Amino acid sequence: MLLRRLGELSGGGAGLVETAPVAGETAWPDRLREALAAADVLLALIDPDWLRQVGDSASASGDGRDWLRQEVEYALAAGKAVLPVTVQGARMPPPGALPAALAPLARLEAVELRGVADLKKVAARLAGGASPARPANPVSLYPRPNRVVPAESDAAQIEAALADSLRHWEVRGRRFDAVAAGTAPDDQEQIGLYREFGFRTFQDAVAFMHAAAPGCDVANHHPDWGNVWKTVRVFLTTWDIGHRISERDIELAEYLERAYRDFPGRHPRG
Known part of the structure; x- marks a missing residue:
């Protein structure tokens, strides 16, 4: 499925070959050596168990x-x-954790x-055919992904929440153009829950x-928010499902509503 989708995105998928074992094969076969020799780029999928498998394989023989x-x-x-x-929240291993031949x-x-x-x-990286080195101190706008990725909320769930506990919220789309120095902007549209909270003063x-x-830390879900004078603007979206609305966004919006309702400095008109 991954190869098929990458082929569609890269214009046909010519030259995409999966080097998976075939039942009954033990020694590394010539067909894979020939496929790798003809390839321009190797796609190395690293899941949370990859490092252990590689470590085990260092002493394996055929x-x-x-x-x-x-x-x-x-x-x-x-x-x-x-x-x-x-994938699945895995981190890139440090050089010292790898066999010497894999350290690069x-x-x-x-x-x-x-x-x-x-x-x-x-x-895009496959099309470029390059292996750039990692920045010494990579900058990320987002935390590490949760091991359990939430499902995207469907339209009925979102509409029910907006009609009840989140009646002051709305669904809003945006394109995220402002990024921190050293990060690459996402080119996708982001869909989230949006609300403006009014207060008596800037403070x-x-x-x-x-x-x-x-409370956001306790929920392990964090808003994209900021204030302009006496208004706090909040945008809630789940980045690890492609910046779409999940149950975590709905729950966090409900928490912020409760916090605002009990906050002494809120504006009477909300």
Whole structure:
């Protein structure tokens, strides 16, 4: 499925070959060596168990467990472009945790695959055919993804919440153009819940954000918010499902509503 989708995004998928074992094969077969020799780029999928598998394979000899190690070793030694892709919340391993022949992999910039939208980044990197080094201090706008990714809320769930506890909220789309230095902007549209909270003074607006922040940490879900004078603008979206609305956004919006209702400095008109 991954190869098919990447093929669609990259214009046909010519040259995309999966190097998975075939039932009954043990030694690393010539067909894979030939496929890697003809390839321009190796896509290395790294899940949370990848490092353990590679570590186990370092002492394996022809029993099938060393395929992961051999294909990456071969590509690095042959000077092929290698693109690490982390999935399911995995982190890039440090050089010291890898066998010596795989240590160069840790210096490459990975793409974090959280959903379908991130496939565009993978396809773009494959089209470029490059293995850029990772920045010394990479900047990320977002925390590490949750191991359990929430499902996107459907239209009925969202409409029910907006008609009841979130009647002061609305669904809003935006394109996220303002990014921190050193980060690459997402080119996708983001869909989220939006609300403006009014306060009596500027200091009340700032105090509300300070008072509500600990609850966001407890929920392990955080708003994109800011204040303009006496107004706090809040945009809630779940980034690890491609910036769409999930139950976490609805629950956090309900929490902010309760916090605002009990806040002494709120504006009477909301």
